[in-house]
C-alpha cells in the first residue's frame with residue numbers, strides 16, 4: 428500500500444502533490460538559502476524516482492522540462508513517488524541562468540561545482556556541501572532512480588541525449604576520483620561496497636534506463652565511478668542514475684518538448700503511469716562522442732545548414748571564428764568525425780575552449796534500434 432512521504436517538516440499523503448523548500452542556511456547579508464521541491468506521491472505502489480536539474484545553474488532548461496512533465500502527472504493515477512528538484516543549486520541559477528553574461532556553472536557563494544561534492548556534508552563543510560547533504564539525506568538516498576538533467580549551457584542548443592556511465596568490467600577500476608581539499612567522497616570512503624554481480628546488475632539497469640529515455644543518441648561510457656559526482660555516488664549506493672542533457676541557450680524550442688517526452692518515457696518505463704513511449708524512428712548508442720571546443724577566441728559564425736540532428740561528414744565546416752574587427756578567419760571549425768550534430772553553438776562571442784558542437788560519432792555505433 429502506498430505510504431505518506433516525509434520531507435523536512437511536511438507529510439504528503441498518497442494521491443497528493445505538494446511543494447515546499449528545504450532550508451539550508453543564511454548568507455552573509457542574511458539571505459535565506461532554500462532549495463525548492465515538488466513531491467508527487469502516487470495513490471498506487473511503485474518505485475521512487477527523482478527528477479533533478481541545475482546542479483549547474485547556467486543550464487536551467489532541465490527545470491522547465493521537469494515543470495512541464497510534472498503537469499502531465501496526476502498523483503491519483505501515479506504508482507510510486509516522484510521527487511522533483513528542478514533548482515538543486517538555486518544560487519547558481521540566480522547568477523548563472525539570468526545574468527546577460529557568460530553565466531556561471533558553480534555556486535557563487537563558495538565557487539564550488541555542485542557536481543563534485545557528493546554526498547555532501549553538514550559540519551566543517553562549504554555551503555555547497557551543506558546543500559548537497561540536505562538533498563542527499565532528505566530526498567535522493569530514499570530514491571530508486573534519478574535523472575540528473577543538464578543542458579547545452581547558455582552557449583548551445585541541444586537535442587535530448589542520454590549519457591549513461593557504467594562500471595568498467597575490471598572491478599579494481601570501479602571507483603576513482605574524488606576532489607582536492609577533502610570536498611566530496613573519495614574512493615576510500617566507498618571502496619569494496621559493491622560486488623561484481625551488483626556492478627553488473629547496476630550497469631544493466633543504467634543501460635536500460637538510457638534506452639527507455641528515448642533520445643535518438645545515447646553515449647555509453649565505461650569508466651570508473653567518481654563518488655564525488657552525483658551519478659557516481661548514486662550508483663555506488665544502489666540508486667540507478669542517468670545523466671542526460673536536453674535543451675539549452677535558455678531558449679524554449681522543440682528540444683524542450685522532446686525533453687518532456689523523454690522524461691515521461693522514463694515514468695512510463697518504470698510503470699509509474701500508463702501510456703506508450705514517444706520514441707524517435709531510430710535510436711543509436713555510440714561509444715565515441717565529440718564535445719568539440721574552439722582553440723581561439725573571436726566571433727563565431729555558424730554555417731547556416733548546421734542545424735540540430737544534421738548528419739555531417741568528417742572535415743565538414745561547422746562554422747568559423749572570425750576577428751570581429753578585421754574579418755580575418757582565425758579558426759575554421761570542422762567536424763572531427765562522421766556524425767550527427769547533437770548540440771550547436773548559438774552564442775556568437777566565444778573564448779578559447781568555448782563550446783562549438785556535440786557530435787555523435789556514427790562510426791562508433793555499438794547498438795541501434797529501429798522504432799518504426
Ligand SMILES: [Zn+2]
Nearest residue numbers: 483486577578
Ligand atoms: Zn552541467
